[in-house]
Amino acid sequence: MLVKNISKTIDNQLILDDISFELNQGEILGVIGRNGVGKTTLFRSIANHYLLDQGSVLIDGKNIEVNRELYEKLFYLDNQNNPIMTMNVITIGKFYQKIYSAFDQEKYIKLIENHQLPKNKSYRQFSKGMQGLFNIILGVSSNAQVLILDEPFDGLDVIVKKQVMKLLLNEISLAQKSLLISSHNLIELETLLDRALILKNGKIVNEYHLEEVKGSMKKVQMVFKDKKIPEIIKKNAEILSVQGRVVVGLFKEITPVLKEEINRIEPVLFEEIPITLEDLFSANLTDEQDFQLFN
Structure with missing residues (x-):
């Protein structure tokens, strides 16, 4: 698509x-x-x-x-x-069979039975979780x-x-x-x-x-001697969080030159930790007012 x-x-x-x-x-x-x-x-x-x-x-x-x-x-x-x-459930199956020419009625009924969804209740009577499960069954059966x-x-x-x-x-x-x-x-x-x-x-x-992201980008937790985030860090990393003196940042890459510059400021801690999808979310969508930065 x-x-x-x-x-x-x-x-x-x-x-x-x-x-x-x-x-x-x-x-x-x-x-x-x-x-x-x-x-x-x-x-x-x-x-x-x-x-x-x-x-x-x-x-x-x-x-x-x-x-x-x-x-x-x-x-x-x-x-x-x-x-x-x-x-x-039965009426919905017949309804969707008219919409989707390849609708698999046998798979649909089998999945309904395997997941023990009641056939006689209306969709409206399903719990939120049951509706979510049913939506996926309907989708794959289509x-x-x-x-x-x-x-x-x-x-x-x-x-x-x-x-x-x-x-x-x-x-x-x-x-x-x-x-x-x-x-x-x-x-x-x-x-x-x-x-x-x-x-x-x-x-x-x-x-x-x-x-690819997990192989190239680096998530690092850092602690510095001063209570300020060094300019070299602000310039090269997206700050994900600040808790006390622990700063977590996301670097697109850490080149040997950048690593040498960071070593010069002698961080107390500079440790790589696993990157997650939540980190990418935070790096792109978190504003400074969303967390407390060092003064």
Whole structure:
């Protein structure tokens, strides 16, 4: 799927500003941003729940707005504007079989039974966790080429969450589907993602291939003799946190020259620690007022 230069204004406010990215077959791509940044608007725009002000979405090289039959290659269930609220499991299956020509009814029923979801209750009667689980079952059963999941793990208990993640990973790896996903739980998201997009002020401000990042960028916890962060550190690192005298920073790289300059200021502690997706979030989206800096 290719998203090309899409923009969307709602109530005279620009929510999405010239967004472009590609989602490759068999890839899991995360969209990360602070609350209200436009992640759900992006998903709704891709799925044609919102009309685009500008840009296009292509699947197999074709504009899905022009070739509307391609919409069955894309699955997105809007948590707020949900058409299946009053339907029970069996009715929903029949409903989606009409929308998706490749809908796998046998897989759908088997997954429902395996996860012990009641067939006679309406979707509205499900708990939040049950709804989240059901959404993923419905998505993988649709056999859509692209799955778009907005906060899919919200409300799931630990055991069900592990089952759901396994189900998703199997679907992506074995069936070579693509997954576009957002979640507030970055620790969970990190275990799934191949790549992450950072959304800020309606734009994609950064893109990370997680394996490459972990091999190149350095997260370091530091303590200095003075209570001030040295200028060489401010210049070369994004400050992630300050707790007492312990400063944690993210360096794009630490060259031999930079390492030598840092050694000259004789830090009390300069220790590399594992980098996480949460660090990338903080490096791009944390403002100085979000934490207390040294005076």
